[in-house]
Amino acid sequence: MANILITGSSRGIGAAIFSALKGHTLVGQSTQGGGDAVAADFSHPDQVNALWWEAIGRLGGRIDVLINNAGIFEATPIEQGDEDWLAGWERTMQVNLTASAALCRLAVLHFRETGGGRIVNVSSRAAYRGDSPRHWHYAASKAGMIGITKTIARGYAAENILAFAVCPGFTMTGMAEDYVASRGGDKLLADIPLGRVASAEEVAETVRWLAVDAPASATGAVIDVNGASYVR
Numbered sequence: 353m354a355n356i357l358i359t360g361s362s363r364g365i366g367a368a369i370f371s372a373l374k375g376h377t378l379v380g381q382s383t384q385g386g387g388d389a390v391a392a393d394f395s396h397p398d399q400v401n402a403l404w405w406e407a408i409g410r411l412g413g414r415i416d417v418l419i420n421n422a423g424i425f426e427a428t429p430i431e432q433g434d435e436d437w438l439a440g441w442e443r444t445m446q447v448n449l450t451a452s453a454a455l456c457r458l459a460v461l462h463f464r465e466t467g468g469g470r471i472v473n474v475s476s477r478a479a480y481r482g483d484s485p486r487h488w489h490y491a492a493s494k495a496g497m498i499g500i501t502k503t504i505a506r507g508y509a510a511e512n513i514l515a516f517a518v519c520p521g522f523t524m525t526g527m528a529e530d531y532v533a534s535r536g537g538d539k540l541l542a543d544i545p546l547g548r549v550a551s552a553e554e555v556a557e558t559v560r561w562l563a564v565d566a567p568a569s570a571t572g573a574v575i576d577v578n579g580a581s582y583v584r
């Protein structure tokens with residue numbers, strides 16, 4: 353049984369991941385907190401470190417697996433004023449990428465002391481395919497997560513510190529449902545050879561496997577869960 357910290361655990365993919373890992377000792381994170389989740393707003397950098405140390409306390413001083421799932425998907429069209437556009441870019445990068453990087457750093461330092469551990473970063477198809485013209489920053493943040501994952505895998509495998517990433521396409525969460533509708537619904541689905549978007553449970557099962565069952569030699573792997581809408 354592993355001690356696992358899961359960010360963005362209150363809804364959608366994160367809630368499905370939390371459910372898939374029941375049986376392990378879990379601490380979640382959400383902006384509001386409550387239940388098994390620690391309150392932490394990743395737009396405030398100081399709350400990222402506070403989350404880690406609160407989770408360490410709740411988990412008896414040891415974390416075995418970090419799952420970075422928290423993220424935002426907010427439009428920032430180029431037609432916005434300079435200050436608003438930059439603010440939107442920086443907020444997305446802080447929440448989606450910098451907060452994840454900060455937690456990865458803390459995890460690597462911790463795993464060095466405890467004999468190893470695993471990191472699973474939930475990225476996106478957008479890391480490779482790009483996203484809409486209103487979401488440059490989202491695609492960039494998710495590409496950054498892939499870079500972090502591969503760097504950690506290459507840099508720390510000899511210390512039994514393993515890193516993996518998952519790249520979902522459209523996933524049926526509340527956020528995705530709104531976006532699918534805004535992009536034309538059936539027309540968008542026609543771009544997915546499987547004929548449907550992924551379920552949160554499908555993504556969660558992939559994360560679960562990487563977090564606890566994947567062989568060590570798979571470190572650095574990126575798994576796509578997108579119905580073949582983008583293949584590499």
